[in-house]
Amino acid sequence: MNTTEHLARNERLSERLTTSGFRFTPQREHVYALLLQKRDHPTAEEVFIRAKRVMPDISMATVYNCLDALVKCGLARQVTLERGAARFCPNMQEHCHFYCDNCESVFDIGLPAGAGVPLPKGFRAERFDVTIHGRCPACSNGKK
Amino acid sequence: MNTTEHLARNERLSERLTTSGFRFTPQREHVYALLLQKRDHPTAEEVFIRAKRVMPDISMATVYNCLDALVKCGLARQVTLERGAARFCPNMQEHCHFYCDNCESVFDIGLPAGAGVPLPKGFRAERFDVTIHGRCPACSNGKK
DNA sequence: TCAATATTTGGAATAATTCTAAGCGTTAGC
DNA sequence: GCTAACGCTTAGAATTATTCCAAATATTGA
Numbered sequence: 001m002n003t004t005e006h007l008a009r010n011e012r013l014s015e016r017l018t019t020s021g022f023r024f025t026p027q028r029e030h031v032y033a034l035l036l037q038k039r040d041h042p043t044a045e046e047v048f049i050r051a052k053r054v055m056p057d058i059s060m061a062t063v064y065n066c067l068d069a070l071v072k073c074g075l076a077r078q079v080t081l082e083r084g085a086a087r088f089c090p091n092m093q094e095h096c097h098f099y100c101d102n103c104e105s106v107f108d109i110g111l112p113a114g115a116g117v118p119l120p121k122g123f124r125a126e127r128f129d130v131t132i133h134g135r136c137p138a139c140s141n142g143k144k
Numbered sequence: 145m146n147t148t149e150h151l152a153r154n155e156r157l158s159e160r161l162t163t164s165g166f167r168f169t170p171q172r173e174h175v176y177a178l179l180l181q182k183r184d185h186p187t188a189e190e191v192f193i194r195a196k197r198v199m200p201d202i203s204m205a206t207v208y209n210c211l212d213a214l215v216k217c218g219l220a221r222q223v224t225l226e227r228g229a230a231r232f233c234p235n236m237q238e239h240c241h242f243y244c245d246n247c248e249s250v251f252d253i254g255l256p257a258g259a260g261v262p263l264p265k266g267f268r269a270e271r272f273d274v275t276i277h278g279r280c281p282a283c284s285n286g287k288k
Numbered sequence: 289t290c291a292a293t294a295t296t297t298g299g300a301a302t303a304a305t306t307c308t309a310a311g312c313g314t315t316a317g318c
Numbered sequence: 319g320c321t322a323a324c325g326c327t328t329a330g331a332a333t334t335a336t337t338c339c340a341a342a343t344a345t346t347g348a
Contacts, residue, residue, distance in 0.1 A: 021325095023314070023315090065327080083224060083230050083336070117259070119276070123276075125242075126277050127277050131275075132272055133272075137267060167344085167346075169294090170344095205298080206297070228335075
């Protein structure tokens with residue numbers, strides 16, 4: 001990544017954090033950069049492992065704290081696809097997740113325009129989470 | 145519940161279990177009846193508590209086993225709405241879940257006909273999970 | 289009825305997340 | 319710039335959710 005992008009990213013991060021009442025910290029910067037770098041919907045544990053390669057003293061509690069701050073300030077989504085660890089996704093465009101029940105990988109899938117669910121009176125929707133379970137192309141070919 | 149309904153339910157349960165290679169047991173019957181009785185999307189823990197009122201010796205491991213069997217034989221859905229315990233839903237009609245971020249209750253919401261997501265080539269969908277986060281009617285009225 | 293095999297049970301083990309207390313770093317007011 | 323207030327990080331303990339295990343029991347098919 002070049003310096004311009006880097007600066008732009010940090011400016012966005014800093015602004016979002018601040019307007020949500022959070023502080024900009026090296027740990028949050030690092031965790032956010034990691035999320036953007038490899039968009040494979042890692043769990044907190046996986047983020048922790050990646051983070052330690054560059055920042056060996058970072059703790060698990062901090063990783064949770066950073067991820068939660070990113071979610072709360074609108075720069076990442078938390079995805080709970082199945083029993084077990086939550087995953088994190090920095091793609092904030094409207095999209096849904098395809099979870100391969102065979103290989104357990106997660107794919108971002110675009111949503112058709114106008115997708116939405118009419119709600120009964122009184123409900124106020126804040127966000128939609130759409131998950132599709134099935135087989136990804138690699139696992140579709142007759143494999144168990 | 146009257147005897148006719150009761151028998152019909154058990155017949156359906158027994159058949160579904162058997163065709164999926166499971167056995168029909170009193171514990172599974174009881175857990176299924178509980179799910180149908182109070183459709184408030186309980187966690188395994190909550191099912192355990194309710195189950196013990198009638199069947200005091202049932203164990204947590206059995207509750208998990210029964211719930212998993214019900215999910216696998218197509219009589220219940222497992223719902224993972226957020227970090228934390230999975231919930232269970234015996235409504236197998238096409239519907240989605242509304243989760244109130246304030247009071248944490250879950251509502252079944254009908255889906256519009258033809259709702260679906262076009263998938264890239266090679267993906268094979270098995271099921272859709274749609275969750276909407278927001279405020280339910282009771283929590284919408286200006287409350288924090 | 290018997291044998292084979294699935295299920296149940298309680299408890300231990302593991303996984304995922306949250307909490308806690310102490311120390312540190314930033315920021316705002318002076 | 320100094321200081322108080324407060325948010326953040328850390329390690330580790332605690333809690334929550336789920337899975338695993340081995341022994342006893344129940345169910346099914348022959």
